[in-house]
Amino acid sequence: MSTTVTPRGLICSLALVPNPKNRSVYRGLESLIARLQPAVAGLFLDPMFWCPDANHCGPASSSLLEEAIDLAPKDLPLWVRITGTSAEQTTHICHQLENVCRRLKYRGPLAWVDTPLFYHSNRGLPEYYQALLADTEFNLIIDNNPQLIRKIGDTTKRKNIRTAVLKKLVQEPRLVALVHRGDLRRGINYQRAVRSRSDFLVYDGEESNFLKRPSASGVISIGANLLPHEWRTITLASLNLEDSHLGKAGSFRHLWEAGQRVRTLQKHYKQGPASIIPAVLAAWGLISEKSKGLIPEEERATERILELLPEP
Amino acid sequence: MVKPNKSNQRRGAVKIIREAKDVLRIEAEGIYSLIDRVGAEFAEAVQLIYKARGRVIVTGIGKSGIVGRKVVATLNSTGTKSLFLHPVEAMHGDLGMVSPDDIVLILSSSGETDELKMILPTLKDLGTRIICITGNTDSTLGRNSDLTVYAGVEREACPFGLAPTASTTAMLALGDALCVSLINRRRFQPADFHRCHPGGVLGERLRVPIEMIMRTGSSIPKVQEETLVGEAIKEMDDKTLGSTLVMGDANRLVGIVTDGDLRRGLCRFKRLLEKPVKAIMTKNPRTVYVGGFVADALEIMEQNEITVLPVIGPKGELLGIIHLHDLLGKGHIKFTM
Numbered sequence: 134m135s136t137t138v139t140p141r142g143l144i145c146s147l148a149l150v151p152n153p154k155n156r157s158v159y160r161g162l163e164s165l166i167a168r169l170q171p172a173v174a175g176l177f178l179d180p181m182f183w184c185p186d187a188n189h190c191g192p193a194s195s196s197l198l199e200e201a202i203d204l205a206p207k208d209l210p211l212w213v214r215i216t217g218t219s220a221e222q223t224t225h226i227c228h229q230l231e232n233v234c235r236r237l238k239y240r241g242p243l244a245w246v247d248t249p250l251f252y253h254s255n256r257g258l259p260e261y262y263q264a265l266l267a268d269t270e271f272n273l274i275i276d277n278n279p280q281l282i283r284k285i286g287d288t289t290k291r292k293n294i295r296t297a298v299l300k301k302l303v304q305e306p307r308l309v310a311l312v313h314r315g316d317l318r319r320g321i322n323y324q325r326a327v328r329s330r331s332d333f334l335v336y337d338g339e340e341s342n343f344l345k346r347p348s349a350s351g352v353i354s355i356g357a358n359l360l361p362h363e364w365r366t367i368t369l370a371s372l373n374l375e376d377s378h379l380g381k382a383g384s385f386r387h388l389w390e391a392g393q394r395v396r397t398l399q400k401h402y403k404q405g406p407a408s409i410i411p412a413v414l415a416a417w418g419l420i421s422e423k424s425k426g427l428i429p430e431e432e433r434a435t436e437r438i439l440e441l442l443p444e445p
Numbered sequence: 446m447v448k449p450n451k452s453n454q455r456r457g458a459v460k461i462i463r464e465a466k467d468v469l470r471i472e473a474e475g476i477y478s479l480i481d482r483v484g485a486e487f488a489e490a491v492q493l494i495y496k497a498r499g500r501v502i503v504t505g506i507g508k509s510g511i512v513g514r515k516v517v518a519t520l521n522s523t524g525t526k527s528l529f530l531h532p533v534e535a536m537h538g539d540l541g542m543v544s545p546d547d548i549v550l551i552l553s554s555s556g557e558t559d560e561l562k563m564i565l566p567t568l569k570d571l572g573t574r575i576i577c578i579t580g581n582t583d584s585t586l587g588r589n590s591d592l593t594v595y596a597g598v599e600r601e602a603c604p605f606g607l608a609p610t611a612s613t614t615a616m617l618a619l620g621d622a623l624c625v626s627l628i629n630r631r632r633f634q635p636a637d638f639h640r641c642h643p644g645g646v647l648g649e650r651l652r653v654p655i656e657m658i659m660r661t662g663s664s665i666p667k668v669q670e671e672t673l674v675g676e677a678i679k680e681m682d683d684k685t686l687g688s689t690l691v692m693g694d695a696n697r698l699v700g701i702v703t704d705g706d707l708r709r710g711l712c713r714f715k716r717l718l719e720k721p722v723k724a725i726m727t728k729n730p731r732t733v734y735v736g737g738f739v740a741d742a743l744e745i746m747e748q749n750e751i752t753v754l755p756v757i758g759p760k761g762e763l764l765g766i767i768h769l770h771d772l773l774g775k776g777h778i779k780f781t782m
Contacts, residue, residue, distance in 0.1 A: 317467055321474050324599045328481055335599065346471060348600045349580075367605050373554035373580055373612055385607065392605040 136208045138242040138272055139310045139334045141350055142174030143368040144212060145357040146182050148410040150420065161420025162197075165358065166204045168419060168445065172361035175210035176201070177246065177353060181281065182407055195233045202239050210242040212274060219252050224265055231269050244309060245269065248276040255291055259301040266307050275302065276312040277323070278338065293319060300326045303333055312353055314338035317346060340399060344392070347371035355406045356399055359413060359442065363391040397441065401434045413438050417445045468602040468610070475598035475611035476618045482595050483622070490576045490592050491626040497574070499546030500526040504535065506560050508613045509552040516550070516620035523628045532560035540564060545572040552620075553577065554596075554612045556584020565589055578619055580612055594619065651740035655733060658772070659756045659765030660686075666766070667692050668722055670699060674710065675718035677702055686768050688753050691726045698755050698763045700726030732757045735764050739772050746772075 147165060169176065178201055180194075198213055205211060213230060217223040227245055234243065249258055266273060279292035293315065294302075302308055303326070311327065313320045313335055320335065320342075327333045334350035337343035343352035349372060357364040370388050402409040408427050412435040414420045427435065494501055501520055505513035513529055520527035530539055530549075543549065549568050553561055556579040565586065568575055577590035580597035587593040596619045602610040666684035668677045670691055681689045681702070691700035702722050710717045710725035717725070732755045733742045742754050746769055756765040 318470070320600070321470060324474065324478065328478060331482070344604050346467065346600055346602055347604065349598055370605055370607070371601060373601075373609060388605055388607060392607075 136210065136242045138175075138210045138212075138244040139274070139350075140174040140210055141334065141372055143172065143357055143361075143364055144175040144177050144210075144336065144351055144353045145169050145173045145361065145364075146177040146179050146353050146355050148182075148355060148358040148406070148414060150411045150415075161414065162200050163204050164419045165414070166201070169357065169361050170206055170209055172365040173209075173357060174351065175212060175242075176205060177212040177214075179212075179214045179246065181214055181216060181248070182355065195229055198230050198233050199237065202234070202237055202241070207241050210244070212244050212246045214247075215245045216248045216251050216276075220261060223247060223252065224268070227265060227269055231271070234271070244272045244274050246274045246276055246312070248278045248281055250282050250291060250294060251278075251285070255295045255298045258294070258298055259305065262302065262305060262308060266305065272307045272309045274310040274312060275308065276314075276338065278312075278314050280314060294323075296322050296326045299323055300329075303327045303330045306330075308333075310334040310336060310350070312336045312338040313348075314342075317342070320348070341403075343368075343371070344396060344399075349373075355410060356395055356402070358410050359398055359402075359438070360391075360395055363395050366391045367395060398438060401438050401441075404434060405431045409434050409438065413442070419445060471598075471600050471602040472611045472614045475600070475615045478599055479596065479615055479619060482597075483619075486592050487594050487619075487622070490594055491623060491630065493574055493576065493592065494525065494548050494550075494623070495627060495630045497546065497548045499544050499548065500528055501550055502528050502530050502543050502547050502573075503550045503552065504530040504532050504561065504564070505552035506532050506558055508609045509554060509558075509616060512613050512617045512620060513550075513552045515617060516552070516624070519621060519624040520627070523624050524631050525624070525627050532558070532564055535564045536560070540567055540571075543568065543571055543573055547573055549573050549575045551575060551577040551579075551586055551590065552616055553584075553586050554580045554609055554616070556581040556586040558586070561586055578616060580615075651738065651743065653739045655737050655739060655742055655756055655767060656735050656765070658739065659735075659767045660771070661765040665763070666690060667763070668702075669693075670723040670726075671721045673718065674702075674707070674720050674722055674725065677722045678707070678718075686753055686766065689722075690730075690755055690763065690766065691722050692763065696762045698730065698732065698757065698761075699723075700728045701730040701753075701755070702726045703753075730755060733767070735759075742767055743769075743772050 147162070149161060149165070166176065178197055180197075201211060215223055215227045215230060217226050230245070249261070253261060262273065275294070277294045282290060282292045299311070310333065311323060313323055320337075324335055327335065335348055336350050337348045337352045340352060340354050340356055343354075344367070351372065352368060354364050366388060405428070408431050411420060412427060412431070416435070416439055503513040503517045503520075504510075510531065517527045517529045528542060530542065551561055556577065562585050565575075569589070575590040576592045576594065577586045578594045578596045579587050580595070581587060582593045582595050596612070596616045598611040598615045601612060664684060666680050666686055666689035668680050668689050668691055670693060677689050681687065688701055688703040690698055691702060693699035700723065702725060706725045706727055707717075710720070714720050714724070731745055731749050731751060733745055735756050735758055746752065746754060752769040754767050755763055756767060758764045
């Protein structure tokens with residue numbers, strides 16, 4: 134049975150700490166995947182999230198991908214960040230990672246994830262992706278991430294993918310999903326733009342948006358690193374993937390409580406999830422290396438989370 | 446006690462309004478997105494129900510069940526025999542109400558509702574045709590139904606799925622689309638609606654006897670065959686019905702002059718005002734008998750695309766006239782109900 138690379142549901146963006154010595158590149162990957170895999174529909178290897186400085190943060194490395202392919206169940210979708218600092222670099226990274234898959238003879242559910250506006254403008258995007266996809270056998274997911282573009286600090290740069298451009302992009306059948314971060318109205322416009330493709334999914338890239346008004350496709354969650362089962366419960370219920378909570382006494386309460394736990398933790402880690410979540414995971418002993426350079430607020434948030442959740 | 450700050454109140458109100466607009470936007474978009482997804486399977490579902498010899502048994506649980514009850518009500522009131530089957534009661538004997546001639550309409554957002562999955566094998570054993578309306582066509586219920594109609598939405602308006610919102614709205618809208626398509630197939634008429642709705646406001650209006658609302662006496666616009674068109678126009682203008690009846694001997698109706706007849710007359714005659722009305726009138730106009738009901742009059746008006754109808758007595762004599770507005774309660778004479 135073939136597994137789709139874009140399952141409806143919970144996609145967990147892994148919270149790891151890069152090892153500067155570049156040996157066994159990301160410590161804790163094994164324990165983290167083992168903990169997450171019963172609860173999630175897919176895993177996202179996104180160094181752009183766990184790297185504090187977006188401008189100096191690379192895409193997923195070959196060794197990370199190799200490790201992830203080795204450790205993750207073969208039918209678990211893997212999303213891999215390929216975004217570089219230019220179109221040429223991104224294409225190069227994509228080829229490099231593709232070679233890893235070829236070498237390992239990996240044919241599992243894998244898709245590349247790219248935030249095009251990080252290095253490219255809206256103009257010419259469809260042609261660019263056509264060329265990129267011609268050289269890869271895996272599908273592509275695009276990430277609309279205005280917050281990340283804002284971090285570059287270029288005020289003249291457009292922060293969002295234009296809806297008209299998205300309409301053209303979805304004519305490419307191997308572009309299979311969009312991760313949207315940002316306001317609801319734009320999200321609805323994007324959904325309108327992709328309506329011609331019934332197989333095209335739109336995921337919520339921001340947890341808080343999903344918790345408030347859940348999209349029907351799924352969510353990219355960072356908090357799932359801490360509370361995978363609660364996130365699974367909420368995602369399944371929000372997407373109407375299960376009706377089992379209906380009609381069972383007490384399960385609405387269970388759902389509500391899971392939601393409150395998720396929201397409470399989110400309130401604490403939202404100021405610096407890339408630092409705070411790995412720090413909590415390290416304190417739990419799930420990953421071996423703690424994030425470095427936590428600012429006092431992040432230290433306090435970590436402590437508060439550990440008070441609420443002393444163990445995994 | 447601390448008084449609530451006015452600016453805080455204002456901010457709170459703005460937030461509430463914004464949230465409400467977001468919810469409406471999501472729900473509207475949910476229905477809008479279904480437009481492109483309505484396809485051949487929906488048409489097949491309508492045909493299947495239309496041709497069925499039995500009833501439509503609607504089933505669902507939770508919010509889908511509530512939507513199901515509304516669909517049942519609409520189907521029944523528009524001429525399709527329908528029953529609601531609670532899936533839990535079904536497992537405890539109510540499945541006996543289902544016969545092989547019936548069509549079972551399953552409503553489930555996820556398509557994985559345990560209670561519905563449990564009754565599915567029995568329904569299949571009975572040989573009943575199953576239509577599933579679901580947001581997940583690749584689900585257990587979707588795959589095991591004879592026809593699966595997609596009713597998914599892009600986004601729910603309520604957190605945690607605690608209260609399905611846009612998905613149930615979409616399902617309800619699709620249920621209405623099904624009912625209206627059936628109305629059109631069955632050529633359901635106002636009189637049929639009247640039979641199904643004796644207690645409703647529209648139903649009550651439709652079953653009012655014509656004589657109760659018709660215009661009589663001097664309020665009937667009427668002229669003789671030899672009356673000049675100029676005078677007939679004055680009569681039409683005075684009585685404000687957009688037409689005048691043309692009378693022959695013994696108070697017998699021989700024709701009608703409407704705005705349309707005047708327009709056509711203007712094209713035909715240079716000195717129209719000096720012509721007798723019989724030159725331009727429509728002979729033998731449609732009429733309604735005084736013993737009928739408003740529903741009968743409405744049906745004649747709709748079928749013939751006319752707005753006024755003379756009311757005739759048992760001997761063919763003119764008794765009155767009714768305008769479409771009178772039927773709908775918008776004219777001079779209004780219903781007092």
